Amino acid sequence: MSKKYNFEQVEAKWQPVWEAMDLYAAGHDPDKPDRYILDFFPYPSGSGLSVGHARNYVPTCVSARFMRMQGYNVLHPMGWDAFGLPAENYAITHNIHPRESTRLFCDTYRRQMKLLECSYDWAREINSTHPDYYRWTQWFFLLLHERGLAYQALGEQWWCPGCQTILANEQVENGRCWRCDHEVTKKALQQWYFKITEYADRLLADLDTIDWPEPIKLMQRNWIGRSEGAEVVFRAAGGDEIAVFTTRPDTLFGVTFLALAPEHPLVAKLTTAGRQTAVSDYIAQSRRKSDIDRQATNQAKTGVFTGSSAIHPLTGQPVPVWVADYVLMGYGSGAVMGVPGHDERDFAFARQHGLEAIEVITPDGRPQGVEACFSDYGVLINSGDYSGMDSQTAVSRITADLAAQGKGRQHVSYKLRDWLISRQRYWGAPIPIVHCQSCGAVPVPADQLPVELPDIDDFAPSGNGRSPLARAADWVNTPCPRCGQPAQRETDTMDGFACSSWYFLRFASPRYEDGPFDPAAVARWLPVDTYVGGAEHAVMHLLYARFWTKVMFDAGLISFTEPFTQLRNQGMLLSNVDGRKMSKSRGNVVTPDEVAAQYGTDALRGCVLFLGPFDAEVTWEETAVRGVARFLDRFWRLVGEVAQEAFHAKAQRRKESKEFERRRHELVQRLTHDMAQFRFNTAVAALMEHLNYLLAAWEAGEGSAAQWQEMLNVYTRLLAPIAPFISEEVWQAVLGQPGSVHQQSWPSFEAAKAAAAQVTVVVQVNGKVRDRIVVDVGEEEGRVKQTAVSSPKVQQAINGQAIHNIIIIPQKLVNIVAG
RNA sequence: GCCGAAGUGGCGGAACUGGCAGACGCGCACGACUCAAAAUCGUGUUCCUUCGGGAGUGUGGGUUCGAUUCCCACCUUCGGCACCA
Numbered sequence: 001m002s003k004k005y006n007f008e009q010v011e012a013k014w015q016p017v018w019e020a021m022d023l024y025a026a027g028h029d030p031d032k033p034d035r036y037i038l039d040f041f042p043y044p045s046g047s048g049l050s051v052g053h054a055r056n057y058v059p060t061c062v063s064a065r066f067m068r069m070q071g072y073n074v075l076h077p078m079g080w081d082a083f084g085l086p087a088e089n090y091a092i093t094h095n096i097h098p099r100e101s102t103r104l105f106c107d108t109y110r111r112q113m114k115l116l117e118c119s120y121d122w123a124r125e126i127n128s129t130h131p132d133y134y135r136w137t138q139w140f141f142l143l144l145h146e147r148g149l150a151y152q153a154l155g156e157q158w159w160c161p162g163c164q165t166i167l168a169n170e171q172v173e174n175g176r177c178w179r180c181d182h183e184v185t186k187k188a189l190q191q192w193y194f195k196i197t198e199y200a201d202r203l204l205a206d207l208d209t210i211d212w213p214e215p216i217k218l219m220q221r222n223w224i225g226r227s228e229g230a231e232v233v234f235r236a237a238g239g240d241e242i243a244v245f246t247t248r249p250d251t252l253f254g255v256t257f258l259a260l261a262p263e264h265p266l267v268a269k270l271t272t273a274g275r276q277t278a279v280s281d282y283i284a285q286s287r288r289k290s291d292i293d294r295q296a297t298n299q300a301k302t303g304v305f306t307g308s309s310a311i312h313p314l315t316g317q318p319v320p321v322w323v324a325d326y327v328l329m330g331y332g333s334g335a336v337m338g339v340p341g342h343d344e345r346d347f348a349f350a351r352q353h354g355l356e357a358i359e360v361i362t363p364d365g366r367p368q369g370v371e372a373c374f375s376d377y378g379v380l381i382n383s384g385d386y387s388g389m390d391s392q393t394a395v396s397r398i399t400a401d402l403a404a405q406g407k408g409r410q411h412v413s414y415k416l417r418d419w420l421i422s423r424q425r426y427w428g429a430p431i432p433i434v435h436c437q438s439c440g441a442v443p444v445p446a447d448q449l450p451v452e453l454p455d456i457d458d459f460a461p462s463g464n465g466r467s468p469l470a471r472a473a474d475w476v477n478t479p480c481p482r483c484g485q486p487a488q489r490e491t492d493t494m495d496g497f498a499c500s501s502w503y504f505l506r507f508a509s510p511r512y513e514d515g516p517f518d519p520a521a522v523a524r525w526l527p528v529d530t531y532v533g534g535a536e537h538a539v540m541h542l543l544y545a546r547f548w549t550k551v552m553f554d555a556g557l558i559s560f561t562e563p564f565t566q567l568r569n570q571g572m573l574l575s576n577v578d579g580r581k582m583s584k585s586r587g588n589v590v591t592p593d594e595v596a597a598q599y600g601t602d603a604l605r606g607c608v609l610f611l612g613p614f615d616a617e618v619t620w621e622e623t624a625v626r627g628v629a630r631f632l633d634r635f636w637r638l639v640g641e642v643a644q645e646a647f648h649a650k651a652q653r654r655k656e657s658k659e660f661e662r663r664r665h666e667l668v669q670r671l672t673h674d675m676a677q678f679r680f681n682t683a684v685a686a687l688m689e690h691l692n693y694l695l696a697a698w699e700a701g702e703g704s705a706a707q708w709q710e711m712l713n714v715y716t717r718l719l720a721p722i723a724p725f726i727s728e729e730v731w732q733a734v735l736g737q738p739g740s741v742h743q744q745s746w747p748s749f750e751a752a753k754a755a756a757a758q759v760t761v762v763v764q765v766n767g768k769v770r771d772r773i774v775v776d777v778g779e780e781e782g783r784v785k786q787t788a789v790s791s792p793k794v795q796q797a798i799n800g801q802a803i804h805n806i807i808i809i810p811q812k813l814v815n816i817v818a819g
Numbered sequence: 820g821c822c823g824a825a826g827u828g829g830c831g832g833a834a835c836u837g838g839c840a841g842a843c844g845c846g847c848a849c850g851a852c853u854c855a856a857a858a859u860c861g862u863g864u865u866c867c868u869u870c871g872g873g874a875g876u877g878u879g880g881g882u883u884c885g886a887u888u889c890c891c892a893c894c895u896u897c898g899g900c901a902c903c904a
Contacts, residue, residue, distance in 0.1 A: 004858095215823055219899060222822065227903070246904060259904095301902080331903045338904095344820090345902055415903050538899075610844070612832060617897080621831065627844045633859090673835085682833070685843035692843090762839045767885045769839060807884050813838050817884050 005636035007600030010729045015117075023742055024119040026525075027073030035072040036525045037064050038504055038564075040533030040541070041079045041126075043496075044105035045086060047584035049112040051620060052573035054592050055608045059570060059680055060532045061118045062609065065721035066675045068119075069746035075525050076119060077507040079126035080106050083134075084496045088427040091459050098427045098459070102129055112592055117601055117724050124510045128499035133506065134429035135450035136516035137499050140548065141432055142443050143555060149195045152441060155420060159187035159465065186287060187465055191422040192431055192492065196547045200224050200414045202561075203546055212567040213615075216538045223539040225415025230399040232337060232408040234258055234310035234319065240266055242310050242321070245332030245413050248342065249402070250394035253383040254360035256350065257338035258310055258321045259303060261329035262286050270321055272307030279304050279323055286325040301326050301349040313407040314384065314398075324349060332413050340373070347373035358382060361391060419544065421495040424467040426459045428493025436480035436487035445481055451489070467491040500541050501548040504528050504563060522558060531564035534572065542567070568678055571616040573608070579619060590620055602723035603629040609680035609722060631688050632726055635719070638695055642708055643734050656704040660697060662756060663690065664711055668749035671718045680722070687719060713737070714747040763788040764815040765797040781808055788814040 018024075027034075039060050042053070064076040082102045091098040106127065113120065126133055144150040162182030196203075204224050207217045229247035236242055242258060260267055262283045271279045282304040303324030312319050319337075326345055327336050340350035340357035350357055357370040365379035365388065377391035386394050402408030422431070430451045432444035444451055454475035459468050469491040470476060480487035502516060508525045509518035527549075542564075549563040574580060575588035582589045595604045606628035612618035667690045674683035694711070697703055703711065712735060720727040720741045731741035756777065761784065763771040771793040775784050785806050788794060798818045805817040 215899085218823065222900065225900095225903060229904085244904080248904080299902090326902045326904095328903065336904045343904065345904075348902095413903075415900095535898080610831090616825090616832090618831070621845075623845050624831070630859095631844085637859095681831095682843080685833075688843055760839080764838085764885075767838095772839075805884060807838090809838055813885090815838080815884055 005633050005726060007602065007725065010725050011601055014725055014728050015114075018740070018742075021740065022123075023740065024076065024121050025123060026075040026077075026121045027068070029073055032071055032073045034075070034524055035067045035530075036075045036528045037067065037530045038076070038507070038528045038532070039078065040531070040537065041081045041128075041500065041503055042109065043081050043084060043086070044102065044109045045584075046090060046101070046105055047589065048105075048108045049592055050573075050582040050589045051592050051595060051604070051608065052582045053112075054116055054604065055573045055611075055618075056533065056570050057113060057118045058116060058605045058608050059614055059678065060530075061116070061120075062605075062680060062721045063530065063675070063678065064119050065724070065742065066746065068742070069717070069721065069744060071745065075124075075507065076121060077124040077126075077510075078110075078113065078118070078120040078122070079124075079503060079507070079510075080109070080128065081496065081500050081503070082106065082127055082129040083428045083493075083499055085425060085427070088425055088459055091427070097455075099129065102127075115596055115601065116592055116605065119724075124507050126503065126506050126510050128429075128496075128503065129427075131450045131452050133503075134499065136506070137429045137494065137502070138432040138444070138449050138451060139446055139516055140502055141494065141498070142446055142449075144194055144551060145433075145443050147551065147555065149198065149551060150192060151195065152190055152192055154188045155191040155193075155422075156186045156188055157465070158184050160184050183288070189422075189424075189465055191420055192433075192490075193418040193420050194547070196419045196544070197414060197416055199547050199550050200226065200416050202550055203416075203543065206546070206550075206562055210562050210565060210567070212564075213535075213569055216535060216542070216567065216569065219538040220543055223416060223543065225413075227413050229411055229413065230395075230402065230408050231333065231411040232402060233313060233406075234337070235313075236266070236270055236308055236310045236321065238269070238308075240269060242266060242335055243333045244335045244337045245411060246337055248339070248391075248395070249398040249408075250377075250380060250383075250386075250389075250391045251339045251342045251360055252312075252314060252337070252398055253380075253386070254339040254341045254358045255312060255319055255337045256340060256356045256358060257346075258319055259324040259327045259336050259338055259346075259349065260306075260321065261327040261334040262323055262325050263329040264323075264327075264334045266335075267306065267323055270306045270308040271323075275305060275307035279306060282323060301345065301352050303349060303353065305353075313402060313405070320355075322353075330417060331415065341370045342373060342375050344373050344375060419495075419497075419547075421498055422492040423495055424461070424465060424491075425493055426453070426456065426468045428496060429453075429499060430469065431490040431492055431494055433490035434478060434480055434487045435490060436483060436485060438485060439480055439482045439487075441490075442480055442482045442487070448481065453493075467493060469493070497541055497544050501544045502552075504531075504545070505558075519557070526558065527560045527562060528564045530566045530568065532568045532570060535569040569615055571612065571614065571618060573611075574617060574619045576620045576622075582620075590622075595622075595625060599625045599629045600632075600725070602632055602725050605724075606632070606684055606722055610684040611681070613681055614678045628684070631691065632723060634695065635691055636726065636730075638691070638698060639712060639716075639730050639734050642698065642712060654701050654704055654708070656707060657697070657702045658757075660703040660707050660711070662753060663693060664714055665749040665751075665754035668714060668718065668747045669751065669754045672746070672749065675721070684722060687715075687722070690715070709735075716741060717744050717747050720744075759811045761788070761811065762813045763791060763794050764813065765794060765818060767815060768797070770794050770797040777811060781810070784808060785814060789816065 037060055039057055064074050068074045087098040087102055090101050128134060141150060160182050162180035204221060204226055207220060227247050229245060230249040231243050231245055232249065232252065234242045244258065301324065303322045306321045306323060308321045309318040310321055327334065338346040338349065340347045340355060341359045342361050359367055359370045360380055360382050361374060361378040362368050362381055363378045365381060367381060380386050380389050380394050386398060399408065399410055430453060432449060432451045434442045434444060436442050454472040456468060456472050462468055462470055476489050476491060478487060478489055505517045505522055505526060508521035512518045545563050550561055552558045553561045572581060575582050577588040580586060592604060603625050607625040610628055611624050667686060670686045671683055674686065716727050716730050716735065724742060728741050731737050758774050758776055760772050760774050762769055763773060771791045773787050773791060785808060794816065801818040803816055803818045807815040
């Protein structure tokens, strides 16, 4: 056996052996519990994987290996979320079909993941762009449609008359097209939506049932944005009812104006003849603002008076009705009651336009004046019969009284909007709908799925706001599935997030043909036990997947309501060059290929684990790989020496050691704990620390031959999930053990045997460490105190002062309070 | 602006429920091996010090026998949301 660890040789030796054994195939032993550990499936880009990706995939691989050794059947699959705009843009600029570029990118990703020896069950690989897959994405569209959860509505999008195309929000600068500087307009398009808002309350409530990082749950809660309040009705002169939503009905007597969103349907009706020009000018002006401008919170609060007023439901006084674009049409009812005294925005608006403010809430019921806005709860004044009430009481009283008079009701509003899924793009799953003159939007029957993407040559935008698919006339024109008359296919494709809203189910039975999944396989593996990915999907993928899961549950397809029982976010890996995320365009990418070529796969794996805590953002450091590589070399050398000596039977002279045994139990205990907790950095540190101990113990002649044999056997198994190659080589070639180390059981420990018989106890005087004493674990407290007090160093520190108290923490510390 | 996370040696980071701050690794210094270098091995490495000690986990307070850990205020960095009535 060679002195130096030769990773190239060892990797080349075991890789094909494992592949031939199908080592990572999901287990099917009926006597073992099942475990599903899943990575967010990636969008394969042309850049390939960086070491940053390794930080995502190596920890889950280690965890999967750990679970296998702990006696679980483990499902750990991988696939590709490959529909999307980048592939389409790449196709346009490189003149290559996205199907082809996607294939190439996936090949690269797969090769690199194999290089990292990620223990995926490759037989279950899926690809969201294959008709076999998106057939079922379309099937789910039909399911949602059938259940009234998919609907069409007119939506507004930015439109550049110069370029004849739809623009993304980010492509509109100061109301002009970023390319041709043409003034943009808005174009109303018929778009498909999924009714996620219908699930808002369940999406909110069920967060309490899942083991996810709190920050992610909080982001979802904020995104859903549930607010309890009241709808209050103001009656306009012509009889029209203006409903406003407020969370503060207690401030109702402070209303001095109403404000409608520019898009509010009543604006035109309420605008008087004399105000016509001013109002339409204002609406045109605010339509031109980009969402970004319109949402800037520090800008002036603009608006115009409609000329109309409405009657206050409680005071009967007229209140002027304004149009203001700080009011959003998409939230509440698109109209607000203006309470300048108690709402910051209304305060700013009133000040700008010379509107009055009435003080109706003060901290203690004594008037303070309305020079500033007071938006906290308090005590009501100037509020008729409600004066003197505290805010909380007034909120429910006023709401109830309004309801009794038919002028309002309790109401809950959400920030969450329905999910717009139409994309005017080629590279996506076609929406399975046929538009028929007489039958309307007709779903394609399930047995006619998939609606396959037609082959076209030109993926560039059409210029008429329609998908490039619209140009594939042969494909577009099709008989109506209902009446057989000539009809046209829907030409929009689905948002890529539709594909990722159910893929975790597909892995349970990836080749199943009679449905999106085999119910038995899903019942066995799902929900996902551990789901791992970046925090950037907190309110997109993770919300959509939860939504679809609940829909499937309601449809009786599955028996669980949450798809991911446990979620963990891995931290980002930043470049050491510029401290930013690695990306090809910044030229700061370090590839796993180059690192593995220089230091080996095991060292690379160990390094990304050791660099920092699993969930913390860390900076790449090549020196860290060297540290891990050295550790592996030292392990190799020690094992070599021990094996050689055993061969020469010299080991018989070594002496048995209790401490040696104890530390073995302690190590197994630490590793077991760290692995289960995703604390891989300290797991690696514990192995390093223990190796340092072993090297010293070997030199000192500590540990009998049998103890060393057992120690190396255990240590190699503990190392196996982290460094699969070196541990396999040691296990089989050096230790001569039968079978793969990766099919062995995880070592066990006894907590009692991991505990030391004697411990060092710190002796403090007034909280400062003055001495350390060694005592037996079971030592009686009085004697420990006595030993502590009698220490010369302690006596010196006490310096003759009276002892007031002695605090003793068993096996840890004695603190003598003197003075 | 609002919400959230985090601030520990020269660096990345340890410290389970309040109990030895700095594990482990990097880097650096010195030594061994070598003609020499690399690699490897060994020793040391928070700062200050009059060598007795003293200070120290972003800053300032507080609770406690005892605080990196708990509480209050503030500063900095990062992430999310951004007129949500």
